[in-house]
Structures are given as C-alpha cells and as structure tokens.
Amino acid sequence: MGSYKQLREACYEANMELPKMDLVVYTFGNVSSVDREKGVFAIKPSGVPYEKLKPEDIVVVDFENRIVAGAMRPSSDTKTHAFLYKNWEDIGGICHTHSTYSVAWAQSQLDIPLLGTTHADHNTSDIPCAPPMADELIAGDYEHNTGRQIVDCFASKKLSYREVEMVLIGNHGPFTWGKDAAKAVYNSRVLEEIAKMAYLTLQINPNAPRLKDSLVRKHYDRKHGKDAYYGQGC
C-alpha cells in the first residue's frame, strides 16, 4: 500500500468500528482520516460492504478530491469531507452515518437540546441541526455544498468546531469529527446515545428543562477544561 499504509490502516480500523458499534446497516456510513503534512486524506470506497472491506481498498484523495492512491471510487460524500478538512484546520478525522436516532432528530429538523450530563460531558451547547440546503445548492455541487452548509451553520450559531464536534444535516443525518478518525467515530456513537436519551426524556416529560449552566460548565470542564481530572491525563 506504499507510503500511505499507516493512514489507510487508521482509516480502515475506524470504519470497521461502525458496524461493531451498531451505527450502520449495509454501507450507510463512511469515515476518513487526514494526513495534514501531505495534504491528503484516506476515505472508505463507495458502496463496499464492511464485511468485505480491506485496508488496501481505502482510497487516498487530496483536498481538491483528486485520487492520489487506491483503485476504487471514493465515498460519494468525499467532497463534504474535503470541504471540512480545508476549512477547519484542526480536524484529524470525520465520520458520517445514518444512525437511527440521530437521523430521526435530523428528519425532525430540530436541534438536540442539552438535557443532561451525558451530553455536557461532550458538548456545551445543543447539537445543531443545519437547515436543508437551498434548491440551487442541491442542484449544484451537492456534496461540496453540504460541507459549506455545515461550516455556515457553525458560523451563524457562533459555535466552535473545536468544542462542538458534531452536527445534524436537516433531513439527512449526522456528521462528526475529532482529533483523529477514531475520535470521530467515538463522537458518532456518543451522539447516537445522546439523541436516544433526549428522545426518551421528552417522551416522558415534554417540559423537561435544559441542563442549567453551572452543570454544563462543571461537566465539560472536568473532562476538557484546563484543570480536567477525568481519565489518565495522557
């Protein structure tokens, strides 16, 4: 697999987590892993079932969507990944799925409200749901414009992609990211759990209040703040 061996293997491993974590049926998802120095990223080939996927099937493309290595066609969502890598310089991996509860919120066109500490352990705001695209953007360079829709959504809501590592595309589904591909997949699994918990909470109590600010800060900071004391500090 030549000089991209490590990059493709990291991408392969992250993709294989999706079925293991029950985040996909059939081929409904893709993960990419970037090499910032070389200006390329590795991504799942389009339409290949996970049980048949091999590390050497992983495609390597540059930020202009040109294939650099690999014999297969890359994911049909490749341009969305490229747009995000180009615009958000600290992202190391991106994950897209059609996981059930996340899609249900996306189809509802509603942000997922911050209702508890499971959510606050990972984010300090509601999970944003970007509105469906304008017709001319859909008719144009659709996957490229999906990336733009995400970046615009974060800009208009004044969110930082470094703090909030997940988004819903209205009517479509979730995109998540992180310092590497493994973290992007981790965020997809966390998002699915938060989406399910929020759904159940509002079924039990439609008037359930948002988590109060003092708890949002406490839980986020003990995991991610400068004096974080969660984990082994490495």
Next chain:
Amino acid sequence: MGSYKQLREACYEANMELPKMDLVVYTFGNVSSVDREKGVFAIKPSGVPYEKLKPEDIVVVDFENRIVAGAMRPSSDTKTHAFLYKNWEDIGGICHTHSTYSVAWAQSQLDIPLLGTTHADHNTSDIPCAPPMADELIAGDYEHNTGRQIVDCFASKKLSYREVEMVLIGNHGPFTWGKDAAKAVYNSRVLEEIAKMAYLTLQINPNAPRLKDSLVRKHYDRKHGKDAYYGQGC
C-alpha cells in the same frame, strides 16, 4: 438437488439472511428466487425454522403454483409470489416478513412518509400501504388475491414496481422485491430501518415536513439515475 441446484441455493442463502438481519422471529417470513427462462421459482418450505433449513428443503414451483421439485410443502404465501412474478416481469426475487416497525405501519394503515435522505436513497415516493382486502377476496383465493391487491395498489397510485420495490399490506406486513432474492432481502432490511426512523421522527416532531423534491431527486439519482456516482459502478 438436480438442475435447480443454483436456484435453490440462492433462495436458501437469501432466506438465511432474514434471521441474521433480525427481520424474523421463528418462521415469520419467506424469500423466493425466480428462474425466468425455466418459468419457475424457488421458495422456502412452510413452517420450517431457519436454524433447521437446508438448501435441499427449498421447494421449486411454477407460476401456476405446481410443485416442480422438492419434497416439502411450499410457503403458504406461495401464490402471492407467483402472482407478482407473473405480472411484474422484471422481478428476480421476493421477500415477505413480519418485521416489527414495518408491521406497525401496516397495522396503522398509513403510508410511510418520505421524511429524509435514507428513504430517498431508495425510493422517490412514500412507501404505499395497500388497503385491507374486501371480504369476498379474503374468502376466495386469499394469497392469490394478496398479490392482486399489491398490483392494484401500484396501478391506482401510478407507481412503478421498478422504482418502488416495497409495499405494506394493511393490517398484515411488508412485501419487497428486487432484481434477485438478495436484493429483495436488502430492501426488507432498508424498509425496516426507514419505518423505524419515520416512527421516531413523528414522535419527536409530529409536524416534520416531507423531504423537498429537489433532495428526493438528488439522492435517488446519485444512486440510481443515469449519471449515478454511488458505488463502484459494477
């Protein structure tokens, strides 16, 4: 297994996907696979548990429901399969299950609305729910008339069975089809996921809008249109 060996094995493999994909409990489902040249199709024997099913148990019948090969009684739904094969010439396989969320919609007697891109990746319209049959059709040749009910439903709604490869029978459950038996089972799994997503969406937001036409066309065409760019093109 004589000259139908390949046909029966394809049928067997497709049937064995049903428990693996969590689409059945006990014997609540059946898949068939057609050989157009010979004018026959292979189908699961009636009431045989999947864990005991063997390729040689698969029954081969013609379009008039006469057994051509096999020692067992074919599925009690055989006449429905035969009717569909006779009337829809481009179908290669048919699948029937009682999967949970699909049955819930069928029992609700409601079409599954097109709410997102997961649905549009596979269909350009709501999943139709055929009304329950008239009493005289039930009292008559019930399974044959179930096939007729499906074909009539598509005719009255002006749907093409080539574009929409799934239907709900009101109060009963789903039938799906495709170019071969494996695709028919794939469609049953996809339908179950779409049914669950639509259920959850309307619980979260009872006013969730249908997917707009520009997105319906975009998602369907990028997978199935003449310039499709999803998958490996083979």
Next chain:
Amino acid sequence: MGSYKQLREACYEANMELPKMDLVVYTFGNVSSVDREKGVFAIKPSGVPYEKLKPEDIVVVDFENRIVAGAMRPSSDTKTHAFLYKNWEDIGGICHTHSTYSVAWAQSQLDIPLLGTTHADHNTSDIPCAPPMADELIAGDYEHNTGRQIVDCFASKKLSYREVEMVLIGNHGPFTWGKDAAKAVYNSRVLEEIAKMAYLTLQINPNAPRLKDSLVRKHYDRKHGKDAYYGQGC
C-alpha cells in the same frame, strides 16, 4: 435423575430458551412441563440463574404442590402452575416471564387489541388482561389465587384456553401455555412481539382499527383450522 429424566430434560430445555429469546433478565421467569399420566409436573427451581441451571436442578411436584423429586425449592410461582394444570386438562406446559412489552401492557391494565395478522395467526381475540386481585385474595394463598384469577378471567370473558394460550395478569406480567413446554415458551415469544407491535401501532395511529373479522378467521384457520395449510402437516 430417576424416572423423571425425560420430563426434567424437557423442562430444562424449555427454560433455557427464555434467555436465548431475550425474554428474561436474571431469574425473572419460569417454565414447567407436565406428565399427565403420573400427575406431576417439572418446574424451574426458585432464584437459580439460567447460566447455572442444570437438568438435575429441575424440581418435580404434584398438583397439590408436594415435592416428588429434586433437592431444591421449586419456583415461588409453582402454585399458579399447579392450579392451571388441575383446571385446564389439555395443557402440557406453562411459561411465566416478565418480558418488557408484555409487562408494559399488564401494567397498563389493558387488553392487547387484535390489530393485525401476526396476532390473528395465533389468536382470534384480544389478549386478555386479568384485573389485579382483590386484597383478601392477595393476603391469602397468593400464587394459588393467581391461577384462579386467570381461570376466572377466561370464564367471565367466555374464552377457551385451547384457542387463546396467553394472558396478562394486571400489574404483573404474562402467563402462556400450550401442548408442551416448548409451545408455552413459543407463545411467550410471540406474545412479546405482538405486544411490541400493538404498542408501536397505537403510537403511530391512536385510531388504528381492529382487524376485521374476515381476516381474523382467515389467518387463524389457515394455521389452526380443520383445513389448515400452514406448515408441513406433522
């Protein structure tokens, strides 16, 4: 295991289906198997986890709840089983679980309405929910009176235990039975599926109509009527 070897093994096998079919957590269930000639039945010992259960742990008791064989204490629900065996002479096995959706309906104190063919394939009426017992019956011989509550419920609703092989005890959970212990467990699994489907249906459409009589008869009779054509006829 002496002369009851076969009886205890059938009982053991049926009990071991409960965790396999996801019908129990921990020890929340029990199955019994009767020998009509000897006037005894085998039942799970009380509080023994399924992963530790062995065929020789199964207890054999007579219809007056006297232990006939086995070193352990029988299920705390033994008297309910005994009452049903004494009063309903054609039952060969009984199963009790706390499966999730069946319990939810029992706690709702509502009959499960007959909404589709999955239900009609097994029963011709709503699944009855017996009301909670009067306080004096609870304070008395509770488990014996639970059996009486079931028999009284069937009498007052004019149901035949030969046609309807399942009941919910209000606030408690399901009891099912059948020609043998394996069939009793089968009915518990079917009931759980019917309970989940009915729950989902009424969430999607609170006005979903009951299945019409012609379809109830058709589906029940094609599996259980005198001209039944489902299965292999053996």
Next chain:
Amino acid sequence: MGSYKQLREACYEANMELPKMDLVVYTFGNVSSVDREKGVFAIKPSGVPYEKLKPEDIVVVDFENRIVAGAMRPSSDTKTHAFLYKNWEDIGGICHTHSTYSVAWAQSQLDIPLLGTTHADHNTSDIPCAPPMADELIAGDYEHNTGRQIVDCFASKKLSYREVEMVLIGNHGPFTWGKDAAKAVYNSRVLEEIAKMAYLTLQINPNAPRLKDSLVRKHYDRKHGKDAYYGQGC
C-alpha cells in the same frame, strides 16, 4: 496485587458485568467494592475502556479519597462513592452508570412510579429522583456534594437505603448499591428494566395507576420479608 488482591478482583469482575449487561457505552460507568475492616474501597480507574481493563488496574482508596494501592487515577466519581460508604455503613458495593432509560427518567426530573410487581419485587416505593444541586454545591466539591445530595434526598423522603438500593440524580443518572459490588450491578440492571417498563406503560396508558399497597407488600415480602420463600434460602 498485594493484600488487596481479592477486593480488586471482586471490583474488576463487577465492572466487567457493565458492558456484558449493556449498561454502558465506552467508559460511562464505574463500580466500587468496599473492605469495611480495612476502611478502604476498590474502584475502576478513570477513563479506561472495559475491553482493556485488568484486575491490577483497579485503584484502592480510603474514605478520605487517598490512594492506598494502584498506579492509576481512580474514577472521577470516587468522592461520591466515599461519601456514601462513610454515611451508609451497611453498603458493600456501589455502581454508577449512564444507562439509557434510567438517564431519560433522571433528565425528566421525575421519580419512577411503582407500577408493577417487577418493581415491587425489589422496592416498596417509587425510585427517587434527587433534584439537581444548588449552584454553590456544584462550584464546590462537586462529587463529594453529589454523595451528600443522595443522602439528603433519602433523609427528606424518609427512605431507608437498606430497602431502596437505587436513586436517580436529576439531569445526571443512576447510582445503585447493595451488600456487595455484584449486587450493586444487579440493581443497576434491574433499575434499567424498571425504567424502560415504566416508560412504556405510561406511553400506552398515561393514566396507569400505581400498584396497590397489598401487592407492593406481598411481592416485596415474598422476596425480602422475614417469611420470604423466593430463592433457595442461602
């Protein structure tokens, strides 16, 4: 592992039950096991995935949260465990998870009502939901104050921690305890099932009544009363 070998192994075994019982995703949970004679307890290290956890990773701390044995940082929730061990002298193990349905009730800020015998088999009252903490307690010694919040909740509701071995922290999730770590985990699994059953019951029938007192007493006493006859009496 020196003199705490047995304590750490019991703690390890109990922690490993959490993923097996589907009570956690990733590292969202922790179990501790106390040695009352030595005045120390063993607890999961912070942020270590279950699939990588080894018995020797378990950390031993005293009731003032000082590390006594182990090379890793203990769970970020350690002070909550310590507070409960110090105040409730008969507890042998504590379990904390973010299991889905329990968290949904916690986020709803509602007690789980006692609706059936599955609940009454384990508790004689609603599962209490402690209110979210005051801002000054959150800003202070947060995890220590979480323990205080639990103890205060039981005092104000006049509940005995010996009878009710579980609580929800509003907006956060469940804590459970018991005579040892294994029982604490058992209670977490039971709570999750009760939480799901109560959710479903109120969806089916929003007016479902509480379980009447005679049945509450009967079911609790047959398992836990002085004349208990459930289990093998050992």
